[in-house]
Amino acid sequence: MYCLWCSEPIIQQLTWQNFFFPDIKKLCVYCDSLLEKIDGDRCHKCSRQCDQAICFDCQRWEKEKERDTLVFNYSIFQYNIFMQELIAKWKYRGDVELGNIFRDAVRKGFTPTFAAMKKHAIAVPIPLSKDREKERGFNQAKILADFLPIKSELVLHRMEGEKQSKKSRKERIQSINPFTITKSINKPVILVDDIYTTGTTLRHAGKVLKENGCPEVFGFTLIRG
Amino acid sequence: MKGFWHFPALAVVVSSLMKWMNHPIIAAVFLVWLFYLFYRRRICAMPFVLSLISLIFFSFFIPRIETTEINHKQPPQDKELTGTIITPIQVEPEKISFIFQIANTDSKVSMLYFPDNPVHVASDYPHIAYGSTCRISTLLDIPKPATNPGQFDYQGYANKQGISYQSIITSLDELDCLEGTGFLHHIYQIRASMLDYVNGNISDGTAAWILALLFGDKSFLAKDTIELFRQWGLSHLLAISGLHVGLMITITYFLLVRTNLFTKEYAQWGMLLFLPVYALMAGGEPSVWRASIMAIFFIILHKTKWKISVTDVLSITFIVLILFDKLIIYHVGFQLSFMVTFGLLLSRKCLSRTNSSIKQMLLISFIAQMMIIPLLFHYFHILQPLSILLNLFIVPYFTFFVIPTLLMLLFTSPISTISSIIDQLFIVVHEQVLLGIGKIDNYLHYPLVAGSMSFVAVILYYLFLFFFMGYLERGKQVKSFYCGVIIVMIILVDISRPFFSPIGTVTMLDIGQGDAFIIELPYRKGVILIDAGSKVTNTNQQPSASVYNQVIQPYLFAKGIHKIDAIFLSHEDLDHIGSVDYILEDIEVNNIFISDFFDSKEIVWNYSEVVTVKRNDTIVVGNTLFKVLAPFEDRKSANDNSLVLFTNIGGMNWLFTGDISKKEEKEIVKSYPNINVDVLKVAHHGSKTSTDKEVLTQLAPHYALISVGEDNSYGHPSDEVIRNLRESGAIVLRTDRDGAIQFKFIKDRGTFYRFLP
Numbered sequence: 001m002y003c004l005w006c007s008e009p010i011i012q013q014l015t016w017q018n019f020f021f022p023d024i025k026k027l028c029v030y031c032d033s034l035l036e037k038i039d040g041d042r043c044h045k046c047s048r049q050c051d052q053a054i055c056f057d058c059q060r061w062e063k064e065k066e067r068d069t070l071v072f073n074y075s076i077f078q079y080n081i082f083m084q085e086l087i088a089k090w091k092y093r094g095d096v097e098l099g100n101i102f103r104d105a106v107r108k109g110f111t112p113t114f115a116a117m118k119k120h121a122i123a124v125p126i127p128l129s130k131d132r133e134k135e136r137g138f139n140q141a142k143i144l145a146d147f148l149p150i151k152s153e154l155v156l157h158r159m160e161g162e163k164q165s166k167k168s169r170k171e172r173i174q175s176i177n178p179f180t181i182t183k184s185i186n187k188p189v190i191l192v193d194d195i196y197t198t199g200t201t202l203r204h205a206g207k208v209l210k211e212n213g214c215p216e217v218f219g220f221t222l223i224r225g
Numbered sequence: 226m227k228g229f230w231h232f233p234a235l236a237v238v239v240s241s242l243m244k245w246m247n248h249p250i251i252a253a254v255f256l257v258w259l260f261y262l263f264y265r266r267r268i269c270a271m272p273f274v275l276s277l278i279s280l281i282f283f284s285f286f287i288p289r290i291e292t293t294e295i296n297h298k299q300p301p302q303d304k305e306l307t308g309t310i311i312t313p314i315q316v317e318p319e320k321i322s323f324i325f326q327i328a329n330t331d332s333k334v335s336m337l338y339f340p341d342n343p344v345h346v347a348s349d350y351p352h353i354a355y356g357s358t359c360r361i362s363t364l365l366d367i368p369k370p371a372t373n374p375g376q377f378d379y380q381g382y383a384n385k386q387g388i389s390y391q392s393i394i395t396s397l398d399e400l401d402c403l404e405g406t407g408f409l410h411h412i413y414q415i416r417a418s419m420l421d422y423v424n425g426n427i428s429d430g431t432a433a434w435i436l437a438l439l440f441g442d443k444s445f446l447a448k449d450t451i452e453l454f455r456q457w458g459l460s461h462l463l464a465i466s467g468l469h470v471g472l473m474i475t476i477t478y479f480l481l482v483r484t485n486l487f488t489k490e491y492a493q494w495g496m497l498l499f500l501p502v503y504a505l506m507a508g509g510e511p512s513v514w515r516a517s518i519m520a521i522f523f524i525i526l527h528k529t530k531w532k533i534s535v536t537d538v539l540s541i542t543f544i545v546l547i548l549f550d551k552l553i554i555y556h557v558g559f560q561l562s563f564m565v566t567f568g569l570l571l572s573r574k575c576l577s578r579t580n581s582s583i584k585q586m587l588l589i590s591f592i593a594q595m596m597i598i599p600l601l602f603h604y605f606h607i608l609q610p611l612s613i614l615l616n617l618f619i620v621p622y623f624t625f626f627v628i629p630t631l632l633m634l635l636f637t638s639p640i641s642t643i644s645s646i647i648d649q650l651f652i653v654v655h656e657q658v659l660l661g662i663g664k665i666d667n668y669l670h671y672p673l674v675a676g677s678m679s680f681v682a683v684i685l686y687y688l689f690l691f692f693f694m695g696y697l698e699r700g701k702q703v704k705s706f707y708c709g710v711i712i713v714m715i716i717l718v719d720i721s722r723p724f725f726s727p728i729g730t731v732t733m734l735d736i737g738q739g740d741a742f743i744i745e746l747p748y749r750k751g752v753i754l755i756d757a758g759s760k761v762t763n764t765n766q767q768p769s770a771s772v773y774n775q776v777i778q779p780y781l782f783a784k785g786i787h788k789i790d791a792i793f794l795s796h797e798d799l800d801h802i803g804s805v806d807y808i809l810e811d812i813e814v815n816n817i818f819i820s821d822f823f824d825s826k827e828i829v830w831n832y833s834e835v836v837t838v839k840r841n842d843t844i845v846v847g848n849t850l851f852k853v854l855a856p857f858e859d860r861k862s863a864n865d866n867s868l869v870l871f872t873n874i875g876g877m878n879w880l881f882t883g884d885i886s887k888k889e890e891k892e893i894v895k896s897y898p899n900i901n902v903d904v905l906k907v908a909h910h911g912s913k914t915s916t917d918k919e920v921l922t923q924l925a926p927h928y929a930l931i932s933v934g935e936d937n938s939y940g941h942p943s944d945e946v947i948r949n950l951r952e953s954g955a956i957v958l959r960t961d962r963d964g965a966i967q968f969k970f971i972k973d974r975g976t977f978y979r980f981l982p
Contacts, residue, residue, distance in 0.1 A: 001227070001269075012228030014536040015574045016694035020258070022229075022267045 003028035004098055005086070026101040034082040037105075038075060038224060046199060047075035047224045061199065069206030073196050073219030076102075076109040083223060087194065091140055099143045102222055106147040110220060114150075117188050123152035123220070124185070126193040126205055129160045129178075144222055145192040152192070155183045156205055169198055177204040184212035190220050197225040227533055229272035232259070233279035234540035237547060240284035241554050246680070247289075252280065279544075287551050304362045306334075309405070313355045313413040313508075314346050316420070317444035321346060321397070324388060325359070334365060335383060335391040345424075347417035350397055355413035356405025363399070365390040372735040372964030372980055373776050375606070375676070375783030385555040412505045416440065419506075426638050431648050434655070435631050438623075441465045441508025450659065453666060455605065458594060458612035462623045464558055465507045467566065470516035472628050473503060493524055511546065511559035515566065518542045536570050539563070557604055561597050568596035575698040590616040595690055598716070603677040606782035611669050615662070622658060627651075675720040675785040682719040686712060720785060723749040731874055731968040734780060735960035735980070736760075736772045738910065738934030738941070739800030742881070744849075744874065745784065747971070751847030754792040755870065755881050759803025768803030777804050778811065788813045790846045795867040795883030797824050818844060822859045822866040838868070849874060854893050854900075855885065864909060865889045871900070875970025880924070882908040887917040894920050904928045904968070905955065911942020921953045928977060930966060931959040 001010045004026045012022060013029075025032070038047060043055035045062075054062070061068045077083055090098040114121065125141035133139055145152040159178045167175070189209055191202050196219060206217035239255040263273045308327040315322045321338040346353055353359070368391050371378035383391065394400070404410075420440060423432050433445035443451060443463055454460050462468075474496060481492040504517040522538045525531075543563055546553055553559050572592050576585050590613050601608050609615075630651050637644045678686065689712045696705035729747040739758025746752070757777060759768040781787075789812055794802050808814065809832055817835045819825070825835075840857040843850055855869035867883025880902045882890070890908065894900065905926035908915035910933040929950045933941045942959065950957050956977075958966045964980030 009227060009532055011532055011534045013534060013574065014228065014231060014571060016571050016691055016698050017574075019571065019691060022262070024267060 001025065003031055004101055005031045023104060026103075031082075034080075035105075036078040036080050036083070038078055045070075045072045046196060047073055047221075049078065049224070057198070061203075067203060067207070069203050069210050069217055070191075070199065071216055071218050073199065073202060073221055073224075074109070074113045075196055075221045075224035076105055077223045079195065079223045079225045087223070091136065091194070094137055096138050096143070099140065102144065103147050106144055106222065107149065110148055114190060114218070114220070117190075121150055121188045121190050121218075122185055123148050123150050123190050123192050124155055124205070124209070125152060126191060126201060127154060127156045127158045127179075129158045131160055141193045144194060148190075148192070148220075150190070153183070153185070155181055155185060156208065157182055172198050172200045175200070177207060179205050179208045181208050181212050184214070185209065186213045186215065188216040188218065189214050190218045193219070193221045195223045195225045196221040226269075226271045226275070227537060229268060230534075230537035230540040232268065232272045232276040234543045236276045236279035237283045237287075237544060237554075240280050241287045243284060244287055244289045252284075255280070283547070287547070287554060304364065305360065306363065306365075307358070307360050308334075310353070310355055310357045310359060310402075313416065314353060315442075315444065316344070316346050316417075318343065320444075323353075324386075325361075325392075328358075331387075332390065333386075333388045335368070335386075335388045336363075336394055337391065338394040338397060340397075344397065345421050346397070347414070347421045350400075350402075351414075352402040352404050353397060353400055354402075354404065354410065354417065356407055356410035357402040358405065359400050359402040361394070361400050363392045363394055365392050367391075370981070372960070373780055374732070374965060374967070374980065375779040375781075376776055377779065385552055387552055409505070412502060416506050416508075423635070423638075426641075427634065427644070428648050428652065430656075431631075431634065431651055434627070434651075435635060437463055438465065438469065438628055438631055439635065440506065441510050441513060453662060456607060456672070457609050457615050457662065457666065458601070459616065459619055459662075461512075461561070461565070461593075462619065464510060464512045464562070465516075466512040466562060467516040467519070468620075468624060469507070469628060470500075470503070470513065470520055472624065472632075474500075474520055476629075476632065493528060497521060497524055511553055511556050512562040514546055515542055515559075515562050518545065535573075536567070539566055539570060557600075560600060564596045564600065565593045568592045572694065572698075575694060578698070578700065586617055586620070587613075590614075590620070592694070595712075599678050599683045599686055602675050606674060606676055606779070606785075608673045608675075609671070610673060611665075611671065615665060619658075619662070627655065672787070673716075673720060674782050674787040676783040678716075678719050679722070682715055685715050689715065723785060727971050729875060729970050729975075731879070731970075732780070733906075733930050733932055733958075733960060733966040734776055735963075735965045736776050736804075736932070738937045738939070739772070739803070740795070740883075740906075740910075740932045741772075741777060741804070742906070742932075743780065745786070746847040746849055751790040751849065752786050752788065753846050753849075753851075754789055754808075756795055756801040756883075757792065757804040757808055758798075758800040759807075761799050761803070768799050768806065770804075770807055773804040773807035777808065781812065786812070788815075790815050791818060791844065792816070793818045793851070793868060793870060793881075794823065795869075795881070796820075796863045798863055798884065801883070818868070820853075820856050820866060820868045822856055823868075824863060824866075854880075854897060855889060857896075860889065862886075867908075869893060871902075875968060875975035876973030877903040877928075877968075877970075877975065879904045879906070880926075881906045882915075884909040884912075884915070886914050887920070890915065890917050890920045894923050900924065902926045904930065907931045907942070907946065907950070909941075910934075910937075910939070911946045911959070912939065913943035913945050916946045916949065918949050921949055921955075925953060926955045929955040929957045931957065931961075933959055933961050935961040937961075 002008065003010055006028060008028045010025050010028045012018070012025060027035070038049050040049065041051050042049050043052065043058055045054050045058040048055045048057070086098065089095050123145045125139060125145040128136065128139050142154070157180045159180070161178050191205055193202065196202065202219045209217055236255065239252055243249055243252045259273060259276055262268045306327055308325050310323050311326045311333070312324040319339060321340060321344060323336055325334045325336050326332070327334065368380040368383040368388065370380040420436060420442065423435050427435060436442040437446050446463070451463065454463055477499065478492055478496060481487045481495060482489055487495060500517045500521050504513045507513045519538055519542050522542065526533060569589060569592055572588070576588055579585055579588070594613050598608065630647060634644055634647045634651065637647065689708050693705050693708035693712060696708060723745070725748070727747050730745045732743045734741040734743065736758055737760060740756035741758055742755040744753040744755070759772045761767070762769045789808070792805065792808070792814055794805065794817060805817070815834065817832060818838050819835060821837050821839050823837070838844065838853050840853055840855060842853045849872060852871045853868065854871050856866045860866050864884035865886055865888070867885045869883060869885060870881040872879050878901055882905070885908045902924040903926060905924060905928070907929050911931045931942050947957060958977060958979065960966065967978045967980070968975050969978065
């Protein structure tokens with residue numbers, strides 16, 4: 001097996017822990033060490049690494065009760081430089097296989113947080129607009145959602161628009177809701193996406209879901225930007 | 226496949242376990258695991274397929290060891306044998322041995338020669354060597370099987386080496402040999418002359434250690450030292466292993482490079498050639514091969530810049546060794562060596578968690594011990610828990626002092642002035658250290674004595690060892706501690722199985738000509754011995770330790786007995802009491818019961834808790850009552866003064882008669898006319914002076930036990946006695962034909978078992 005990033009051979013070190021159930025390593029030991037997990041204290045609402053229980057951004061969200069449709073978001077990794085390069089290669093240069101790097105981390109991160117609602121919750125990946133999906137060839141959120149041990153459904157539809165990443169915070173927050181729904185869900189929904197930056201996208205999607213009968217909406221994202 | 230070579234290696238282990246257990250359950254579990262991992266994409270097709278192939282191939286390749294199979298094969302009758310010597314000649318002070326393969330067959334013979342005077346085979350008989358083709362006239366025997374539970378099974382041991390017969394040579398001159406040729410022959414010749422050289426040029430005490438630690442020949446070390454090291458888990462120091470090979474490589478490499486004789490490049494190539502030769506020189510034990518082959522791998526990997534994990538190297542070495550010699554997997558040293566190395570390799574991540582070298586050494590010592598505890602119980606029945614601490618001091622001592630000093634001594638030995646100084650220094654230091662270990666053995670002797678762990682316990686043990694180490698690796702010390710507690714509980718519960726067992730046993734051990742009975746009451750309420758005889762040495766008529774060492778102690782330890790409640794001694798003949806002295810050295814004994822007329826003048830043992838008993842006395846041990854029926858007056862004869870005991874065990878009335886004669890038997894049935902006996906220990910090994918026909922009619926036992934040596938010079942048991950017993954309707958059970966006899970009972974019901982089929 002070769003490292004998906006640097007193409008060096010990966011050699012498993014057999015230890016007491018992975019003896020019965022080997023981990024699948026997609027990155028070599030060095031590249032793997034460049035991925036930074038969010039650990040220590042984090043914001044209970046958006047997973048940002050900080051000492052406050054609720055970070056400043058989320059306090060602002062909480063003031064606007066009707067737009068804040070998200071119970072909380074859980075993220076796994078920090079958005080460091082290595083991660084930025086990784087995501088760029090994965091999403092924008094279309095190296096689909098790179099997504100598999102996150103399979104184990106996604107599972108391991110998901111289980112303890114959402115264990116209680118695992119049985120009846122449904123994962124809904126944030127969709128791409130038709131043009132964007134055609135251009136990219138895959139939806140990264142759907143790939144992440146498929147790693148999860150729960151059912152995932154594509155119930156959202158996204159209208160054409162500008163790329164979120166090209167907008168400022170203000171523009172993003174005040175943008176029009178681009179989502180429509182194709183099927184209503186009356187179970188708790190865990191929205192899945194690659195990056196949580198301002199949280200607007202998730203909340204737009206959450207709003208549409210809630211308006212159509214969904215009781216609770218959570219966020220599960222790979223990276224807290 | 227990199228990082229996954231341990232899967233096919235584990236498949237080899239599983240297929241051999243399956244052979245050994247004679248049950249496919251373990252293979253089933255392994256397959257389920259393998260398929261699950263493959264299904265969950267944890268392993269790729271390559272390791273998956275290779276493991277399956279390995280499992281199937283090795284389950285045909287590794288032979289089953291069946292002792293009975295060879296029983297039927299009678300040795301060839303022709304006295305004149307032609308064949309080849311296929312091992313180096315093993316020269317020990319009192320024994321010379323080698324293995325001989327009969328020409329045009331696959332039959333191997335273990336040849337033994339017991340010299341009267343020390344012999345230097347290499348110089349005196351240069352033709353008797355590895356690879357020589359020889360002619361010899363000698364008779365072949367089948368190796369003796371064990372006849373007692375727990376006893377070392379020489380036949381099984383020989384079978385595991387593929388040896389079908391053994392033969393004792395009366396003189397080395399009888400071997401008519403034509404010297405062999407070839408590489409191996411020369412290597413072994415050099416080795417033999419080096420052994421001779423060391424023995425001739427270095428003081429005996431030091432030479433023994435050089436031979437053991439540098440040439441892999443332990444036979445010159447004192448038996449007590451080997452036993453002491455084994456009990457304290459230090460045997461790995463006496464077996465040449467990774468430690469020695471590593472040191473040898475380091476020192477040789479250093480010398481080659483620093484003396485500017487070689488470039489580093491050439492030095493590495495040199496090591497590649499040197500290592501196999503060294504492995505042969507060092508006696509070729511499995512642990513040497515393991516370490517040497519691994520070292521060769523690492524040098525090749527270093528040179529080719531290949532990358533492969535260390536566990537892969539170990540796994541491939543494992544498979545290669547078994548492919549070379551399929552019986553090696555049954556070798557105790559092979560099993561211990563791989564288990565320990567595997568455990569340590571798994572622990573690298575765990576070891577790197579700490580920077581303190583003392584903690585690391587403690588952890589290494591601990592892991593090495595934990596990996597092999599079930600094996601130690603299985604093979605040796607004894608474990609010194611404190612050996613982990615002792616290893617902590619003794620391993621560095623051997624690494625940094627003993628081995629370098631001995632190497633230096635060997636290199637300087639041509640210059641006798643320097644070498645004699647080093648020799649002296651070594652003796653002074655080493656004696657003190659050995660004395661120290663001896664003292665520790667005296668004061669900190671808290672051994673765990675137990676037989677083999679049950680299969681379930683072994684599985685649970687290793688499972689929790691994985692959890693324990695896994696948590697330790699993740700730094701979860703509390704959880705790891707709980708697992709540690711569970712591991713200790715598993716061992717303790719397993720050791721105390723006899724205390725929960727409703728099964729009691731009465732065992733008549735086969736000690737040859739003599740008596741030794743062991744009664745184990747249910748729930749371990751008591752352990753009682755009735756007599757513990759020994760053989761007598763030819764030279765000075767003293768009790769020999771052989772019966773104790775080969776039969777009694779292995780039985781007691783295998784049953785986890787380290788405390789005896791009572792020993793009844795019938796009379797003072799050595800075939801009834803000779804082993805008592807040895808028992809008292811090893812095992813705690815509460816009381817020894819003898820009769821009033823027991824002549825203790827010549828008794829060698831000195832023991833305070835001796836109780837004398839007389840007729841009609843009753844002794845209660847556990848819930849079992851023993852009644853003394855005789856003697857009531859001095860009969861002026863040791864045999865007739867025998868203590869006669871009556872008891873009820875397992876719903877049967879037992880009469881233990883010692884060596885009493887007919888006269889005494891008649892007196893007993895006259896004094897106790899209503900006595901009812903189910904099991905009679907036939908007096909005096911079935912001699913015709915005992916077991917009166919009328920007495921027999923009156924007692925009418927259902928079972929008659931005769932403890933008697935095979936082909937003894939007394940002609941015991943007499944045909945007449947056997948006939949009388951049969952006519953009285955008793956089933957005769959005798960140690961010379963049946964091996965040990967065991968009566969196993971629950972409450973009032975029991976069954977007799979013969980050890981030999």
